[in-house]
Amino acid sequence: MPRVRLPIETLYNGILAGKRNFLAKAITLVESALDSDRELAMQLIEKITPHCGNSFRIGVTGVPGVGKSTFIESFGNFILEEETNQVAVLAVDPSSGVSGGSILGDKTRMETLANHPRAYVRPSASAGHFGGVAARTRETILLCEAAGFNHIIIETVGVGQSETTITHLADFFLLLMLSNSGDELQGIKRGITEMCDALVINKADGDELIRAQQAANEYRQALHYFRRSTSDWIPEVTICSALEKTGLDMIKLTLDKFLNQVMASGFFEHNRLKQSQYWFEKELNNYIQHELFKRGEIRNAVEKAKEESLIMQQDPGVLAFKTALNIFQQKKNN
Numbered sequence: 001m002p003r004v005r006l007p008i009e010t011l012y013n014g015i016l017a018g019k020r021n022f023l024a025k026a027i028t029l030v031e032s033a034l035d036s037d038r039e040l041a042m043q044l045i046e047k048i049t050p051h052c053g054n055s056f057r058i059g060v061t062g063v064p065g066v067g068k069s070t071f072i073e074s075f076g077n078f079i080l081e082e083e084t085n086q087v088a089v090l091a092v093d094p095s096s097g098v099s100g101g102s103i104l105g106d107k108t109r110m111e112t113l114a115n116h117p118r119a120y121v122r123p124s125a126s127a128g129h130f131g132g133v134a135a136r137t138r139e140t141i142l143l144c145e146a147a148g149f150n151h152i153i154i155e156t157v158g159v160g161q162s163e164t165t166i167t168h169l170a171d172f173f174l175l176l177m178l179s180n181s182g183d184e185l186q187g188i189k190r191g192i193t194e195m196c197d198a199l200v201i202n203k204a205d206g207d208e209l210i211r212a213q214q215a216a217n218e219y220r221q222a223l224h225y226f227r228r229s230t231s232d233w234i235p236e237v238t239i240c241s242a243l244e245k246t247g248l249d250m251i252k253l254t255l256d257k258f259l260n261q262v263m264a265s266g267f268f269e270h271n272r273l274k275q276s277q278y279w280f281e282k283e284l285n286n287y288i289q290h291e292l293f294k295r296g297e298i299r300n301a302v303e304k305a306k307e308e309s310l311i312m313q314q315d316p317g318v319l320a321f322k323t324a325l326n327i328f329q330q331k332k333n334n
Contacts, residue, residue, distance in 0.1 A: 005029060005040060012047050018148045020120060027122060030139040045139055048146040053272070055145045056259060059166035061156040062176030067202050068155055069109040071176060071242035076113045078248040079151050088149035089113065089121045090140055092157050120149065138169055138279060167195050168278045171268065172258055174251075175199045177219070179212040198236050198254050199223065205241035212239045231267050233258055301327055 006014075006025055014022025030041040062068050069091070076087045089110065114121040122140065137154060144152055156166055167173055175196035193199070199219050204212030219237045236254045240247030262268040292298050305323040 005037065008040060008043050008047065011044055015048060015143060015147050016051060023120065023143060023147045024122070026143050027124075027136075027140050030143065031124065031136045041139065045142060048142060051146040052142045053145060055141075055150050055152045056172070056255070057141060057152045057154065057170045058255070059154045059156065059170030059173045060176065061166060061173075062202070063178060066176040066178055067242055068176060071200075071202055071240070072153055072155055073110040073113045074242040074245050075248055075251065076110070076119060076151075076153060077116065078245070078252060080116055080118055085151055086118045086149045087113070087116075087120075087151045087153065088144040088147075089119070089153045089155065090137055090144070091121065091123045091155040092137065093123055093125055120144065120147075141169065164195060168275050171262075171271065172197050172255060176202050177215070178203060179208050179215040193223075196235055197233060197258055198238065198251070200247075200251060201237070201239045202242055204239035204247065205244050209239075231262065231271075232265065233261055233267075297330075298327055301330075 006022075011022055011026045011029070015026055026044060029037055029044065032038070032041070060068060060072060062071075072089055072091075076089060079085050079087050091110075110121050113119050122144075124137065124140070141152055141154070154166060154170055173196050175193065175198070177199060179201050201212045201216055201219070216237045216239050223235045223237065236257075238247060238250045238254060240251060242248075259268070262271070293302070301323060305319055308319070
């Protein structure tokens with residue numbers, strides 16, 4: 001039995017009124033994989049677009065065990081100390097490669113923040129989507145902006161160097177590290193580290209405080225070699241203890257300094273435009289591929305090629321190339 005969705009106008013009015021239940025239903029709609037829901041989702045996104053774009057989007061990633069959820073809860077509450085601020089947290093949980101399920105426990109781990117009247121925490125499953133974010137994180141950001149949230153924190157899966165999609169979503173990219181994660185200079189990888197705007201060493205308390213300060217100095221020296229070519233901003237390194245809520249003021253100061261600099265230089269708008277171009281090309285490719293595979297003759301050709309690959313033991317790349325050529329040749333002949 002098909003699921004009954006609320007009318008787009010009802011969702012639209014509820015989102016603009018800042019009603020959490022309507023926002024939640026809208027996010028569920030845009031995350032749906034059903035073709036009928038996708039069409040409704042695009043109608044909703046088109047309708048809310050004039051009310052989007054007025055937030056500061058902060059991406060947060062980190063090494064396993066770094067305490068992302070604890071940090072985000074502490075930092076989110078710190079941002080909310082300013083009464084004009086509203087914070088939405090979009091937390092991406094890894095999906096099982098076997099069952100496809102996710103725990104989605106971030107609302108439990110961020111209980112204080114989730115219960116704040118000016119905060120909203122939404123966990124989503126990665127559902128096999130690569131890059132550290134969920135497939136529809138971008139649309140979820142837009143919905144939260146339309147609902148009035150002026151600070152949006154995107155917590156990635158946190159699995160390592162592949163988490164680069166966040167740079168196409170966030171205005172500011174924060175990388176959390178630990179002081180005891182090995183040789184600090186050796187530990188820096190050019191992939192994800194050269195993309196960060198700030199590197200924060202968490203759990204800088206107790207016996208780890210001195211080690212965190214030493215690690216911070218080493219990271220500061222190393223990050224000078226990683227300066228971005230598209231922005232004059234030099235990544236800053238700070239330390240904090242999310243558990244003891246120390247160092248959060250310095251991180252907020254770094255964010256404010258960054259925002260002032262990129263707004264003044266025009267880089268903020270330039271980066272948003274580049275992100276829009278990236279998502280246009282990505283979504284266009286996705287829709288074209290989706291529509292092509294809905295066609296019976298193409299789906300049949302693909303299934304036949306899969307069967308042949310088991311018998312002929314061809315290289316999958318070569319077989320995919322030949323299959324695509326055959327499909328396009330048949331289309332040309334027809």
